[in-house]
Structure formats: C-alpha cells, structure tokens
Amino acid sequence: xxxxxxxxxxxxxxRVQLEDLVQFLGKKYVPIHRHSxxxxxxxxxxxxxxxxxxxxxxxLLYYKSGEALAFESIQFIMSKVQFGWLIRSIHxxxxxxxxxTAMIHMFSVYFEKSYRKPxxxxxxxxxxxxxxxxxxxxxxxxxPWNELAFFATxxxxxxxxxxxxxxxxxxxxLRGGQEVTGATLSRFFGFHVAVLPGIFTVLLGVHLILxxxxxxxxxxxxxxxxxxxxxxxxxxxxxxxxxLLLWLIVLNLLAILAVFFPWELGKKADAFxxxxxxxxxxWYFLFMFQTLKYIPGKLWAFDGEVFGILLFSVGGxxxxxxxxxxxxxxxxxxxxxxxxxxxxxxFYIIVLTILGWTA
Amino acid sequence: xxxAIAIYLALAMLSTLALADDQCLTCHxxxxxxxxxxxxxxxxxKKGISCADCHGGNPxxxxxxxxxxxxxxxxxxxxxxxxxxxxxNCHSNPETMxxxxxxxxxxxxxxxxxxxxxxxxxxxxEHIVQCITCHGAHGIVSVKDARSPVYPLNVVKTCTKCHxxxxxxRTYNPSxxxxxxxxxxxxxxxxxxxxxxxxxxxxSSCHGSHDILSAKDVRSKVYPVNLPSTCATxxxxxxxxxxxxxxxxxxxxxxxxxxxxxxxxxxxxxxPACNSCHGNHGAVPPGVESISEVCGTCHxxxxxxxxxxxxxxxxxxxKLPECETCHSNHDxxxxxxxxxxxxxxxxxxxxxxxxxxPKGYIIAKQMRQLADSLDSAEKAAGSLIEEAEQKGMEVSxxxxxxRDVRQARLQSRTMVHSFNEQKYRETVDKGLEVAAIVxxxxxxxxxEYTFRRLGLGIASIVITILVISLYLFIKRLxxxxxxxx
Numbered sequence: 001x002x003x004x005x006x007x008x009x010x011x012x013x014x015r016v017q018l019e020d021l022v023q024f025l026g027k028k029y030v031p032i033h034r035h036s037x038x039x040x041x042x043x044x045x046x047x048x049x050x051x052x053x054x055x056x057x058x059x060l061l062y063y064k065s066g067e068a069l070a071f072e073s074i075q076f077i078m079s080k081v082q083f084g085w086l087i088r089s090i091h092x093x094x095x096x097x098x099x100x101t102a103m104i105h106m107f108s109v110y111f112e113k114s115y116r117k118p119x120x121x122x123x124x125x126x127x128x129x130x131x132x133x134x135x136x137x138x139x140x141x142x143x144p145w146n147e148l149a150f151f152a153t154x155x156x157x158x159x160x161x162x163x164x165x166x167x168x169x170x171x172x173x174l175r176g177g178q179e180v181t182g183a184t185l186s187r188f189f190g191f192h193v194a195v196l197p198g199i200f201t202v203l204l205g206v207h208l209i210l211x212x213x214x215x216x217x218x219x220x221x222x223x224x225x226x227x228x229x230x231x232x233x234x235x236x237x238x239x240x241x242x243x244l245l246l247w248l249i250v251l252n253l254l255a256i257l258a259v260f261f262p263w264e265l266g267k268k269a270d271a272f273x274x275x276x277x278x279x280x281x282x283w284y285f286l287f288m289f290q291t292l293k294y295i296p297g298k299l300w301a302f303d304g305e306v307f308g309i310l311l312f313s314v315g316g317x318x319x320x321x322x323x324x325x326x327x328x329x330x331x332x333x334x335x336x337x338x339x340x341x342x343x344x345x346x347f348y349i350i351v352l353t354i355l356g357w358t359a
Numbered sequence: 360x361x362x363a364i365a366i367y368l369a370l371a372m373l374s375t376l377a378l379a380d381d382q383c384l385t386c387h388x389x390x391x392x393x394x395x396x397x398x399x400x401x402x403x404x405k406k407g408i409s410c411a412d413c414h415g416g417n418p419x420x421x422x423x424x425x426x427x428x429x430x431x432x433x434x435x436x437x438x439x440x441x442x443x444x445x446x447x448n449c450h451s452n453p454e455t456m457x458x459x460x461x462x463x464x465x466x467x468x469x470x471x472x473x474x475x476x477x478x479x480x481x482x483x484x485e486h487i488v489q490c491i492t493c494h495g496a497h498g499i500v501s502v503k504d505a506r507s508p509v510y511p512l513n514v515v516k517t518c519t520k521c522h523x524x525x526x527x528x529r530t531y532n533p534s535x536x537x538x539x540x541x542x543x544x545x546x547x548x549x550x551x552x553x554x555x556x557x558x559x560x561x562x563s564s565c566h567g568s569h570d571i572l573s574a575k576d577v578r579s580k581v582y583p584v585n586l587p588s589t590c591a592t593x594x595x596x597x598x599x600x601x602x603x604x605x606x607x608x609x610x611x612x613x614x615x616x617x618x619x620x621x622x623x624x625x626x627x628x629x630x631p632a633c634n635s636c637h638g639n640h641g642a643v644p645p646g647v648e649s650i651s652e653v654c655g656t657c658h659x660x661x662x663x664x665x666x667x668x669x670x671x672x673x674x675x676x677x678k679l680p681e682c683e684t685c686h687s688n689h690d691x692x693x694x695x696x697x698x699x700x701x702x703x704x705x706x707x708x709x710x711x712x713x714x715x716x717p718k719g720y721i722i723a724k725q726m727r728q729l730a731d732s733l734d735s736a737e738k739a740a741g742s743l744i745e746e747a748e749q750k751g752m753e754v755s756x757x758x759x760x761x762r763d764v765r766q767a768r769l770q771s772r773t774m775v776h777s778f779n780e781q782k783y784r785e786t787v788d789k790g791l792e793v794a795a796i797v798x799x800x801x802x803x804x805x806x807e808y809t810f811r812r813l814g815l816g817i818a819s820i821v822i823t824i825l826v827i828s829l830y831l832f833i834k835r836l837x838x839x840x841x842x843x844x
Contacts, residue, residue, distance in 0.1 A: 079754070241833050262751040
C-alpha cells in the first residue's frame with residue numbers, strides 16, 4: 001500500500017513539482033504564545049465555508065426558485081429527500097456559526113493588531129469577505145420564501161432605501177422592483193449562488209495566499225521585544241492536524257444542532273398578510289436594527305434613521321480601514337486606545353443584540 | 360329652588376307678553392294661512408319662540424314692509440341646509456336649550472350629519488334629510504305627543520314617506536328594498552303597533568333616530584354583530600316585556616350557542632343573528648312547519664337530506680318542529696357524536712328504544728359506533744402528527760391530509776340527517792381511509808425521529824473516536840519531534 005502511495009506521489013510530483021509545495025509547507029511555522037488559540041478561528045471559518053459550499057450544492061439539486069415553488073421545494077427537501085432535512089439544517093446552522101466564527105476571527109485579528117504592516121491587504125480581504133458573509137446571510141434568509149424571511153427582507157430593504165441619494169435606487173435594485181416579490185427572490189437566489197460565491201472565492205484565494213506568504217502574525221508584545229527565541233510549531237502537519245481535530249468537533253456540534261434543533265420552515269410568505277408581530281432580522285443584524293429603534297425620529301437636522309445608517313456606514317468604513325489610521329500599531333507600538341475601541345464595539349454589539357432579542 | 364321657579368315664571372310671562380306683541384302671527388292669522396294655525400300648537404310657540412326667531416325680521420312692527428325688510432334681519436323661508444342650521448342655532452346650543460328648560464340632547468345635528476341621511480342629496484346642494492323632513496315645520500310637538508310624526512305609532516309612516524317610495528329611493532340606494540312597511544305590518548311588532556301598542560319596536564327602536572347608519576356600517580345598531588344586543592334591549596328586559604308572555608332569556612341562550620359564539624366572539628358574519636331566523640322588518644317566530652326551511656337557508660344539505668329521510672313523515676305526523684326537536688333553538692350547541700346513538704344523552708333515544716322501535720334503535724347504535732370510530736381515528740392521527748411536529752419533524756403534508764379527515768367527519772355529521780346507515784358508512788369510510796394514511800405518515804415520522812437520534816449517536820461515537828485518535832496521534836508526533844526519534 002505504501003509503495004503504491006509512493007508511486008502515485010512520485011507520478012504527481014514528476015508532473016506538478018509537488019516536492020516544492022511540501023518543502024514550503026515543511027518550512028512554515030506557527031508561533032506559539034498565550035493567544036495562539038485565536039489562530040484556529042480562521043481555519044474553523046474556512047471549514048464552515050467549505051461545508052456551506054458542499055451543502056449548498058446539494059440543496060441546489062432540489063431547490064426551485066420562484067414564488068410558487070421555493071417554499072414547496074424546501075418542504076420537499078425537508079420531508080421527502082433522503083437526508084434533505086440534515087443538509088438543510090446543517091446549511092442553516094453553518095451559516096450562523098460561520099458568521100459567528102468569522103466575527104471572532106475578525107475581533108481576534110483586531111485585538112492582536114495583526115492588520116498592521118505588512119498584512120493590510122489580508123485584513124482588507126478578510127473584511128470584504130465578512131461583508132459578503134453578511135450578504136450571504138441576508139440573501140439566503142429569503143430563499144425559503146417563508147413569512148418571517150419575507151417581512152424581514154421587506155424591513156431590511158426598506159432600511160437600505162432610507163440611505164440618501166443611492167438608497168432608493170439601491171432598494172429597487174435589491175428588490176427587482178418597488179416591492180418584495182418573486183423578482184426579489186430570483187435575484188437574491190442569483191446573488192446567493194453565483195455572484196457572492198464568485199467574489200468570495202477570489203477574495204478567499206487572495207486571503208489564503210497572503211497568509212501562506214506572510215505567515216501567522218505575532219502579537220505586538222511578543223514580537224522581538226524581549227529578544228527571546230520564539231516558540232513555534234510546524235504548520236504541517238502539527239497545526240493542520242490540530243485544525244482537523246477542531247473541525248471534527250465542529251462537525252459533531254453541527255450534527256447535534258441539526259438533529260436536536262432542526263431549522264424550522266414556518267409559514268409560506270403571503271404578500272397580502274399582515275406582518276407577524278415582533279419581526280426581527282437575523283441575530284447578526286440585530287444590534288443595528290435595535291440601534292435604529294432607539295434613535296429618535298428627528299435628530300437635529302437629520303432624519304433619525306438616516307443618521308443611524310450613516311453612523312454605521314462610517315463606523316464600518318473606519319473599521320475596515322483601521323490598518324491605515326492606527327499609526328501606533330503600524331510603528332509596532334501597543335495602542336491601548338484601539339483596544340478600548342474594540343472592547344466598546346464588542347460590548348455594544350452584545351448589549352444591543354440582547355436588548356433586540358428580548359424586546 | 361323657589362328662586363329658580365320665580366325666574367322661570369318671569370321669563371315665561373315676558374315671552375307671553377312678547378308674543379302678544381308678535382305682529383307676524385297677528386297678520387298671518389288674519390290671512391288664515393296654514394303655518395300660523397299650525398304654529399299655535401307648536402311646542403316652540405308654547406315656549407315663547409316667535410316666527411322671527413327662525414325667519415328673522417322685526418315682529419314688533421306693524422308695517423309689513425318694514426317688519427320683513429332685510430335690513431331688519433328678515434331671512435324669509437330657510438332653504439336647504441339653512442333649515443337644519445336654523446334649528447341647530449338653538450338645538451345645538453346647550454345654554455339656549457337650558458334657558459328654555461329643555462333636557463333634550465344637543466348633538467342631533469352632529470349625529471344627523473354623520474348618519475346615512477347626512478350625505479349630500481342628488482342635487483349636491485343640500486343634505487338628504489333636514490330636521491323638518493321628520494319633525495314637520497310649524498306644528499312641531501314633543502316626541503311623546505301622539506300628534507308628533509315621530510311618535511312611536513307614527514314614525515313608521517314618517518320613515519316610509521321616503522323609504523316606501525321606489526322612485527325616490529332609487530336615486531340614492533337602488534338596492535335597498537322599499538317593502539319594509541309591508542313586511543313590518545305582517546310582523547308581530549307591526550301588528551301590535553297598528554293596534555296602538557307604542558312599546559313594540561318601530562323603525563327608530565332598531566335603527567336609531569338622528570344617528571341612523573347603513574346596516575353595513577360596523578357602528579350601526581343593526582350591523583350583524585350588534586343586532587342581537589339591539590333586540591335584547593327590549594327582549595331581555597323582563598320589566599319591559601311584562602305582559603307579552605314570552606321568555607326573556609333568548610339573548611343569554613343565544614350568546615352561549617354555537618351561532619352566538621361564532622358571531623359575537625369570533626366575529627363570523629356568516630353566523631346567524633336574530634333576524635336570520637326571525638326576519639327583520641317582518642319579524643315573527645318561525646312556525647313548526649317552517650323551522651327546517653329557516654335552518655335550511657344555511658344548512659341546506661342537512662335540510663334536503665332530512666326532507667327525503669323517513670323522519671320527515673314521522674315528524675310531520677307528530678307535529679314536531681324538525682330541527683328544533685333535536686337541536687333546540689336559541690341555545691343550539693355544536694353537534695357532537697354524543698347526540699347520536701342510544702345512550703341516555705343521545706337525542707335518538709328520546710324516541711327510539713329497543714322495544715318500541717328496534718330497527719331505528721339498531722341503526723342509531725350502528726351509526727354512533729361509526730361516528731366514534733371516525734372520531735377516535737381522527738384524534739389518534741392528529742395526536743401522532745402533533746407529536747411528530749413537537750419532535751421537529753416536517754409533517755405539513757400529513758397535517759394537510761388531516762383536513763380531509765375533518766372534512767369527512769363534517770360530511771358524516773351532515774349525512775346523519777339522511778338516517779341511512781349505508782350512506783353514512785360510506786362517508787365515514789372515506790374519512791377512516793385518509794386517517795389511516797395520516798397515521799402511517801405520523802408513525803413513519805416518529806420512527807425517522809428515532810433513527811435520526813440513533814444516527815447522531817453513532818456518528819458522534821465515530822467522530823469522538825476520530826478526535827481521540829487524532830489527539831493521541833498529535834501527542835505522539837510532537838513527542839517524537841521533541842525527542843528527535
């Protein structure tokens with residue numbers, strides 16, 4: 001068996017110079033320090049994304065887009081297709097866990113100040129992927145064409161419509177018309193399975209290549225400061241095997257969630273029905289939604305909602321561009337202010353999400 | 360108190376003195392015209408209100424030209440909406456009304472304008488109804504006065520001046536019937552009213568007076584949901600109904616009945632109100648011979664099946680009211696399977712006993728068994744589906760099929776009225792067939808639920824073994840790396 005494998009390896013190596021890659025991986029080391037645990041969240045996010053792609057493709061075999069068929073096709077997947085319930089539940093749970101782990105990954109990178117030179121592009125691609133992940137969540141939520149998704153999309157696109165100048169055309173573009181209809185479903189389906197995955201794959205490729213080229217970032221406190229030798233572990237196979245171990249645990253967790261808490265389908269969307277009480281967006285949009293509820297209708301010369309949206313837009317842009325304005329970290333100095341900002345943002349998100357959830 | 364009486368008497372004397380000086384009345388009486396002779400009996404005349412209070416001018420001048428000069432404030436005969444406005448000058452002013460010792464409400468015009476009569480007339484220049492349309496102009500008397508056109512015994516005639524005039528009504532509401540008076544005269548209310556009983560319901564008792572709204576308006580006293588309470592205003596008042604020798608518990612019974620709950624609690628406008636069975640303008644209690652026809656207006660299948668069943672002749676021979684015998688009248692409750700069969704609570708057993716009518720007794724017994732089997736099959740299938748749903752299984756299709764079982768049960772309830780065991784069995788069998796399918800799907804879903812948990816258990820064991828193995832492998836690998844072996 002070993003001989004056969006060796007022969008196969010030699011066959012491939014002869015054609016694609018596999019040895020170079022093995023050499024490269026063999027020389028790659030991952031720093032070991034008290035914050036090393038956070039390195040794994042990037043890998044978990046990648047694993048969850050792979051699950052999304054696989055389960056998404058499987059769902060595509062049976063899912064039918066369109067007002068008349070979407071809900072029924074999901075119903076069919078859930079009740080008639082062998083393991084359809086499992087695939088759909090895993091897809092839905094993974095979507096949420098993916099955003100959660102991506103968020104944890106983003107904050108860990110932020111607190112480690114790993115976005116500093118030379119990793120600005122890695123941070124930027126990561127942030128863009130995070131926004132795309134939110135887009136995946138928003139577009140995928142509508143696809144079952146159920147009551148909650150229908151009205152949440154209506155509210156979500158309404159909010160987008162409030163943005164000055166571009167809001168209205170943006171809302172019409174998202175909805176494929178003035179209202180949320182079958183046309184919205186068709187284009188959300190298009191975004192979800194073609195446009196977003198296409199862009200995401202390119203960004204993910206760049207992100208991974210950059211990580212391989214630049215290696216793992218080390219925290220500021222440990223980076224050469226004390227002149228002590230760094231503790232490391234080989235990326236291959238040590239780190240990769242640990243990654244694999246964690247992935248297996250996550251896979252088991254997903255299976256447990258899918259079996260014990262199967263993702264509900266709810267009622268079919270009815271454009272003429274009144275909106276169910278207490279309509280809320282997905283948890284990852286909840287803090288913004290709740291903030292908009294607290295902002296008064298009129299704030300100085302601004303419309304309250306417009307002010308809130310502009311505030312989040314500016315906040316998002318500043319957050320994305322943090323490598324370019326956090327001068328202290330760029331100089332390799334510790335920046336307490338940035339840490340406090342990060343703690344405030346996390347605290348704000350958690351508190352507002354809880355308030356939104358319990359409202 | 361005595362001071363108030365003194366002021367009132369002084370005012371009355373002053374007004375009499377003033378009227379004695381009313382040149383309008385003096386002159387018009389001399390001419391001998393109708394308005395002035397009517398005005399002598401008018402309540403306003405008695406309260407000291409002069410012609411000039413409505414028509415303007417100076418009633419103290421003998422010279423007609425000067426008295427009826429516009430400079431003296433003469434308005435002449437008010438036209439269109441000015442008529443009601445003239446009345447409202449006093450009648451909408453609580454201070455003025457108080458001055459004349461009146462306790463009348465002061466929102467009549469406001470109510471009239473908000474009512475169905477407050478719409479613009481076909482000319483578009485005035486409202487359909489002015490105060491004088493119903494109350495008259497110069498001979499206005501109190502509503503309690505038998506000469507008043509709105510006195511309970513006269514109001515029917517007053518309303519039907521317009522409402523029985525097809526040509527007039529067509530211009531406003533062509534679909535509104537104009538035979539209310541004819542129907543009313545055939546009703547118990549109408550016949551008693553014609554005989555001088557002013558306590559019985561007339562138009563305003565149910566429709567209101569100034570505030571009349573379309574029967575389709577949810578605020579109307581005769582809107583289906585409000586109608587039972589409107590009827591109950593009199594019919595549930597034991598004091599008021601004394602002497603009529605009819606029960607006063609109809610509303611209480613009705614509001615607890617299946618019809619009352621549907622209409623009053625669930626707002627189901629398809630459910631019958633009092634008028635659905637008794638008629639509205641021609642309200643009478645349905646006779647024994649017509650009860651099935653009345654109920655059959657809605658329950659047509661039941662009525663048809665009953666009419667062609669052997670029970671029809673039996674009931675007719677014994678002069679039994681058809682539906683009412685088994686279902687009662689105002690307090691009809693939802694029919695259950697317990698009504699069928701030969702058990703003591705079953706209505707069949709009131710006539711059918713094993714000794715007297717063995718054939719009917721056996722059929723009733725068999726039909727009850729069938730009803731029970733469908734009831735329990737539906738319940739069993741339903742609880743299985745519920746259990747599967749609670750376990751998070753997708754069983755919406757089975758849940759949908761369960762409706763067919765319910766439908767079959769409802770159909771069987773209707774088919775009971777054929778009192779034909781064979782026909783009844785066929786309907787029940789349809790329901791049992793679907794119930795069996797639903798039950799099978801429910802069981803399959805619960806089995807699938809167990810399978811999923813078992814599968815998860817096995818998968819978790821495999822993954823745990825893999826995790827432990829991988830962990831040990833990593834540890835061994837790192838130990839080797841450290842020791843360099």
